[in-house]
Amino acid sequence: MMYITRRERFNAAHKLYREEWTLEQNEAIFGKCSNPNWHGHxxxxxxxxxxxxxxxxxxxxxxxxxxxxxxTYVIDKVDHRNINLDVDFMQGKIASTEVLAVEIFNQLRPHIEAYQVKLHSVRLHETENNYVEYFGE
Structure with a gap:
């Protein structure tokens, strides 16, 4: 079995929040990441x-x-976009790096596996110190 990895980069804005929570509740859980005016990575x-x-x-x-x-299925949809507002596959979801990685995996899987290979993982670096890796369910 051989593994091969492709790296791409994108810039995007988002905020972590729950609409049903108050500003204070969002700040208590998500800190600066709940900034009402967004932030980017x-x-x-x-x-x-x-x-x-x-x-x-x-x-x-x-x-x-x-x-x-x-x-086609990820970068063109997320690059220089607001993940919360502009990205179709993130509508109604919390725009955490964890959820974003899962949804990217879901976007890519059928298109990659049409080539008779398996999507092994999606690894998403939000900062130089923080990343998540998702292997599917």
């Missing part, structure tokens, strides 16, 4: 797929195709 996304090397091409997956899938 320079995210790094790592998408890892796994499969067997095709003896004809020497590839697990053509990296041009993997890039196209990531760009």
């Amino acid at each position: 320079n995210y790094e996304l790592f998408v890892t797929v796994k499969g067997h090397v095709d003896p004809k091409t020497g590839f697990v997956i053509d990296l041009k195709e993997l890039k196209r899938i990531i760009m």
Whole structure:
């Protein structure tokens, strides 16, 4: 089994909050991340797929195709956007890095697995010190 990872970057704004909570409740749980005027991150996304090397091409997956899938179904939707307001697959969800990673995984999985490989993980760096990694359920 071979694993291959593609990295992409995007910039996006978001805030962590629950509409049904008061400003004080949101601040108590989410701190500065609940700023009513949003805040942003320079995210790094790592998408890892796994499969067997095709003896004809020497590839697990053509990296041009993997890039196209990531760009089409994730980066084009999130880059320079407000995750809470602009991103279709995040509507009605808390815009935490954890939830975002799960939803990115869900966006990519069917398109990647159409190439007869498995989506192994999505790793999303929110800052240089904080990241999450999701392997599916």
